Amino acid sequence: MNIIHLKYAIVIAETGSMSKAAEKLYVAQPNLSRAIKELESELNITIFDRNSKGIVITPEGEKLIIYGKKILKQINDLETSFSDNGQKKVFSISVPRSSYISSAFTEFSKTLANIDNVEFIYKETNAYKVINDIINNDFKLGIIRYDINYDHYFKDMLEKKDLSYELIHEFNYVLIFNRNSPLAELNDITLEDLRNYIEISHKDVFIPQIPISEVARMETANERGRRIYVFERASEFEILSENEEAFMWVSPIPQKTLDRYNLVQRQCADHTRTYKDLLLYKSSHKLTNLEKDFITYLCESKRKVRIQK
Numbered sequence: 690m691n692i693i694h695l696k697y698a699i700v701i702a703e704t705g706s707m708s709k710a711a712e713k714l715y716v717a718q719p720n721l722s723r724a725i726k727e728l729e730s731e732l733n734i735t736i737f738d739r740n741s742k743g744i745v746i747t748p749e750g751e752k753l754i755i756y757g758k759k760i761l762k763q764i765n766d767l768e769t770s771f772s773d774n775g776q777k778k779v780f781s782i783s784v785p786r787s788s789y790i791s792s793a794f795t796e797f798s799k800t801l802a803n804i805d806n807v808e809f810i811y812k813e814t815n816a817y818k819v820i821n822d823i824i825n826n827d828f829k830l831g832i833i834r835y836d837i838n839y840d841h842y843f844k845d846m847l848e849k850k851d852l853s854y855e856l857i858h859e860f861n862y863v864l865i866f867n868r869n870s871p872l873a874e875l876n877d878i879t880l881e882d883l884r885n886y887i888e889i890s891h892k893d894v895f896i897p898q899i900p901i902s903e904v905a906r907m908e909t910a911n912e913r914g915r916r917i918y919v920f921e922r923a924s925e926f927e928i929l930s931e932n933e934e935a936f937m938w939v940s941p942i943p944q945k946t947l948d949r950y951n952l953v954q955r956q957c958a959d960h961t962r963t964y965k966d967l968l969l970y971k972s973s974h975k976l977t978n979l980e981k982d983f984i985t986y987l988c989e990s991k992r993k994v995r996i997q998k
Contacts, residue, residue, distance in 0.1 A: 690728070690732070691724070691727070691728065691731075692760075693724070694724045694725070694727060694728040695728065695753075695760065695761070696714075696761060697710065697714065697716070697724050697725060697728075698725060698728060698736055698750070698754065698757060699754055699757050700714055701721070701725065701737065701744070702737075702746050702750065702754045705743070706743060706744070707721060707722060707744060713824075713849065715820075715824060715825070725737065732753070734749040734750070735747050735750070736753060765973055765974070778808070778977075779808045779810070780808070780809045780829075780980065780983065781809075781810035781811075781812075781829050782810070782811060782812070782830040782831065782832070783814055783819045783823070783827075783828040783830070783832075784811070784812070784814075784832040785813065785815070785819070785833065785834040785966070786891060786922045786925075787832075787834070787939075787940050788939065788940070788942040788943060788946045789858070789941065789943060789987075789990045789991055789993075789994055790966075790990070791811075791813075792943045792945070792993075793991075794809075794983070794986075796986050797982065797986045807979075813922060816833040816834060816835060816843075819833050819969065820833065820850070820852070820969070823852060823969050823970065823971060824850060824971075829970060829971075829974060829977075829980065830969065830970050830980055830983075831970070832967065832968055832969065833967050833969060834940075834965070834966050834967075835964065835965060836962055836963070836964055837859070837962075837964065837965055843967070847967075847969065851971065851972045851973075852969050852972060853969070853970055853971070853972045854967045854968065854969050855967065856965060857966045857967065857968050857988070857991065858965070858966040858991050859963060860963070860964055860966075861960065861961065861964070862939060862940065862960060862962065862964065863938070863941055863942075863954045863955060863956055863957070864878060864883075864936050864938065864939075864956070864957055865936065865937050865942060865947070865952050865953065865955075866929060866933075866936040866952065866953065866955075867929060867930065867931075867932065867933045867935070867951060867953075868951050869951075870933045870934070871933075872886070872936065873953055873955075877958060878955055878956075878957050879957065879958065880957065880959040881959075883914070883936060883957075885914070886914070886915075886934055886935065886936050887914075887915045887916070887917060887932065887934050887935045888914065888915065888917070888936060888937065888938075889916075889917050889919055889925050889935050889936070889937040890916050890918055890919075890937070890938070891919060891925070917935075925937060926946075926950045926952075929950060930950040930951050940964065942994060943990065943993050968984065968987075
C-alpha cells in the first residue's frame with residue numbers, strides 16, 4: 690500500500706472536499722483522484738461515494754482512515770526516534786536566501802565533528818517550495834519570509850495546513866553594496882539615490898489567495914531602473930564584490946560575511962517595509978535535539994547583525 694495515497698485519503702476525509710484537499714496538499718486534483726482510485730483498487734474497497742453534492746466517506750473508508758492515522762503516527766514516531774536517539778540522525782531544513790540563516794547553519798555544521806552517522810540537509814528556495822517541502826515530508830523544518838502586510842494570509846494558510854510556526858526574526862530590508870561604491874560616501878541614502886544604480890534581485894512573489902501578477906505589481910511599486918535577477922546567493926555576492934554600481938536589498942547580514950565580500954550595509958529611510966521570518970514544522974512533529982540546537986544557533990546569529998544608519 691502506498692503511504693502517500695493513504696495520507697491523501699486522510700486529508701480528503703478531514704476536508705470533506707477533493708478540491709480543498711488538493712489545495713492543502715499542493716497536488717493537482719486529477720492526480721489526487723487517480724491516487725484514491727488506485728488505493729481503492731488495491732484494497733478492493735470504496736473509500737468515498739461521489740455524487741453531485743460532493744464526496745461522502747463510506748463505512749469502509751471510515752475504518753481505513755482510523756487505521757491510517759494510527760499508521761502515519763507510528764511512522765512519524767519511528768522517524769523521530771531514529772533522528773534523535775537511534776543510530777541514524779538526520780537534520781533537514783528548507784529556507785529563504787539569507788546570510789544570517791546560512792551563517793547559523795555554518796556554525797551548526799561544526800557540531801558534525803561530535804556526532805557519528807549523521808546527515809545535514811540545507812536547501813535555499815522560496816516560500817511556496819518551503820511550505821510544500823514540509824507538507825510532503827521532504828524536510829522537517831522550514832523558514833518562510835514575507836512582508837507583514839500579508840501576515841494574516843500566511844498564518845491562516847499555515848493553520849489550515851496544520852503547520853506550527855514560530856517567529857524567528859522581524860526586520861526592515863537594508864542595502865548592501867561594494868565598499869568603494871559612491872553610495873558609501875552618502876550620509877543618508879534615499880530611493881532616488883539608487884535610481885542610476887543596478888539592483889541585484891531575487892523576488893519571491895508567492896502570496897496565498899492573491900494573484901501573482903498583483904503581488905508582483907505591489908512588490909515593485911515605486912521601483913524603477915536597471916535590475917539583474919540572480920537566484921543563487923553566492924553569485925549575487927560575487928557580482929556585488931566586483932561591481933561598484935550594484936546594490937541589493939537584504940535582511941541584515943553578519944559583519945563577517947560583509948568583510949569577506951568587501952561590502953557594507955546601510956539603511957534607507959524611504960524603505961519602510963517590515964518582513965517576518967517564521968520557522969515552520971508539522972504540528973505533529975516533535976523537535977529533535979539537533980533541531981533545537983540549530984534554533985539556538987539561529988537566534989544567536991540574528992543577534993549578531995549590526996546595521997550602520
